[in-house]
Amino acid sequence: MNKYQKLNAEKAIEYVKQYNIFFTHYEHLRCEEIGDGNLNLVFRLINDNDNKSLIIKQALPYARCVGESWPLSLDRARIEAESTQIQANICPGYVPKIYHTDNTLALTIMEDLSDHVVLRNGLISGQSYPELPQQIGSFLAHTLFYTSNLYLDSHLKKQYLRQFINPDLCKITEDLVLTDPFFGSERNHYDQDIQTQVTELQNNQQLQLNVAALKLKFLSSTEALLHGDVHTGSIFVTKNSMKVFDSEFAYYGPMGFDIGLIIGNMVLSLCSHFIQNNLNSVNYCLNAIEIIWQTFESKFTTLAKEHTQDLAFKNDIYINHTIKNIFADTLGYTGCEVIRRIIGLAHVEDLDGMENKTLKNKAEILALTIGQQFILEQNQLHTIDNVIQKLQGHL
Numbered sequence: 001m002n003k004y005q006k007l008n009a010e011k012a013i014e015y016v017k018q019y020n021i022f023f024t025h026y027e028h029l030r031c032e033e034i035g036d037g038n039l040n041l042v043f044r045l046i047n048d049n050d051n052k053s054l055i056i057k058q059a060l061p062y063a064r065c066v067g068e069s070w071p072l073s074l075d076r077a078r079i080e081a082e083s084t085q086i087q088a089n090i091c092p093g094y095v096p097k098i099y100h101t102d103n104t105l106a107l108t109i110m111e112d113l114s115d116h117v118v119l120r121n122g123l124i125s126g127q128s129y130p131e132l133p134q135q136i137g138s139f140l141a142h143t144l145f146y147t148s149n150l151y152l153d154s155h156l157k158k159q160y161l162r163q164f165i166n167p168d169l170c171k172i173t174e175d176l177v178l179t180d181p182f183f184g185s186e187r188n189h190y191d192q193d194i195q196t197q198v199t200e201l202q203n204n205q206q207l208q209l210n211v212a213a214l215k216l217k218f219l220s221s222t223e224a225l226l227h228g229d230v231h232t233g234s235i236f237v238t239k240n241s242m243k244v245f246d247s248e249f250a251y252y253g254p255m256g257f258d259i260g261l262i263i264g265n266m267v268l269s270l271c272s273h274f275i276q277n278n279l280n281s282v283n284y285c286l287n288a289i290e291i292i293w294q295t296f297e298s299k300f301t302t303l304a305k306e307h308t309q310d311l312a313f314k315n316d317i318y319i320n321h322t323i324k325n326i327f328a329d330t331l332g333y334t335g336c337e338v339i340r341r342i343i344g345l346a347h348v349e350d351l352d353g354m355e356n357k358t359l360k361n362k363a364e365i366l367a368l369t370i371g372q373q374f375i376l377e378q379n380q381l382h383t384i385d386n387v388i389q390k391l392q393g394h395l
Contacts, residue, residue, distance in 0.1 A: 001105055004074065007058050009033060012043045015056075021100050021109055022054050023047050038346065039064050039072065039248070044112060053114065054099060059106035059248070063172075073168045076248040077106035083164065083225060083250035084108075087139075090146045094139045096236075096245050113243055116236035123232060123269045124350055126281055133288040135242040136235065136262055137295025144255045145303040147225035150313050150322075161222060166251040169228065170218075173249065177336055178215040181343040182208055190343050193361045197368050198343055210375050214332045222252040230258045231337070232265040233348070256329025259296060263289055263330065264337030265348070267391070268367055272350045274395050275363040282395065286388060293330070293384040297323055324382070331378040331387065338371035370394055 007015070009031040017026045028048040035042030040060060046053040059077040063070040081101040088095050097111040122129065149157055180188055184202055201207065227234075228249025236243040270285035301319060308314040313322075341348045342364045351367070354360035373390060374381075381387050 001102075004061070004105055006060070007041060007043065007056065007105070007107070009043060012045060012056050015105075015107075016045055016054075016109070019100065023052060025049055039076075044114070053112040055096075055110050055112050057108050057110065074106035075103075076166065076169055077101070077108060078103050079164060079166050079169075079250050080246070080248035081108045083227070083247045084110075084245075086147065086225065087143050087227070087244070087247065090142050091139050094135065094242060094244055095247075096243055113236045113245075116238050116241065116243060118233055119235040119237045120232035120265070120269075120349060122237060123281070123285075124272075124353060126273075126278060128281070128284040129237050129239060129242075131240055132235075132237055132242055133291035134295045136230075136244070137292045138299055139242070139244060140230070140255075140259055140262075140292075141296045141299035141303060143227070144224040144258065145300055145307070147252075148223055148255070149310065150304055150308045153309070160225060161252050164225060164251050166228075166249065169249045170251055170253075173228070174215065174218065176344050176346060177340045178211060178218060180345065181336075181340040182211045185344075187345040188343050189345070191357070191361055191364070193357070194342075194364050194368070197365055201339070201343075201368060201372060204372070207372055207375055210332065210378065211336065214329070214336060214375070217254050217329065218257060221254040223255045224252065226251060226253045226255070226258045228253070228258070230261045231348075232262070232269065232350075235262075254329050254333075256326045256331075257333045259293070259326070259330040260333025260335075261337050263292060264334040264341075264371075265350075266292070267334065267338050267370055268341055268348055268350045270391070271363045271367040271370070272354060275359050275366065276354070286391060289391070290384055290388050293327070293387075297327075297384075300326075327382070327384075328378045331374045331381055335371040335374035335376075335378070338367050338374070342367055342371075366394060 012031050013029050029045055030048060031043050031045045034044050041058045043056040044053055059074050061074055062068045062072055081098055084095050084098055096113060098108060100109040145151055147160065182202060190198060227244060227247045228251055229246055234244065234246040236245060266285050266289050270282060273281035273285065301323060304319045351360060351363055354363065381390065
């Protein structure tokens, strides 16, 4: 295929056969579309002879959740594949294996992780994953350090900057995460029962000032190669395995953004479980938030002290200063993620799946309160212990 065309199940099978990808025999292949995301087509191909399987992910030239009125660059498929490969080189085993890419068709063929579950779904059902907080903290520490100026030669860093320019996907984040929920948009949607809280939030000038600063940093900072969309819906887990996927939002930005997204989604899970009186899950979420940051801080600090290449950055005072700034950014972006998942276009099942509307609204109001506090106090909460104490004070 020498030009872009949208795949279906039949074409997906034809493609794999044509390029002799992965399977030994092709007589008993079947294909099912499994994608339920906002931007892409996803197919699973299964060989009934030996039960081997793979995933084909194809980018669409528009946002699937909106339609053709929201065009998107197909280059995001290349960005996802290339960023995933960098992550695989840094953190082997923490991302899906990639078998094949095709930039013309904007597709990636990768490992099928059907033996894992999406972290969000597991958390909603009350499952806990004891190794996950350390795994994600370590993943973030390594991927962010090894793609930053602390480690990279400046020429390679600038090459990566060019390689991962991602304006269309960044624009989605700029609008949906860092603008619409705070300044109003027709794309926003939420229950009218929380209108009072939304109005107060959108009239808070100090909040808007802090969010503007966070947005400017997202627009202008090039600290490290971000995954760009690290939430509980983009992590597959088992009790002892973690795979981070869907890095099509990858670009060079502020390190605290990636950390803030995953912590923000743990806060959303925390609020849902607290209102439903699921105390084991509440304790798990609190513990996970604490360990994610502690692991990141510990491992990033060790990496920086042992492997920083530039002498200007290789001193304890600068490294501690860097960690302090990352933590403040993390809290700010945590708050933005929490708020946008309640007010903005893209919600989460942790809250929207709550059948009791009264409890759902209580969970949303709790989350909005926490999100605003994190943004407003991002420079006053200096340690993760302070953060956990604040969270416990709301419960």
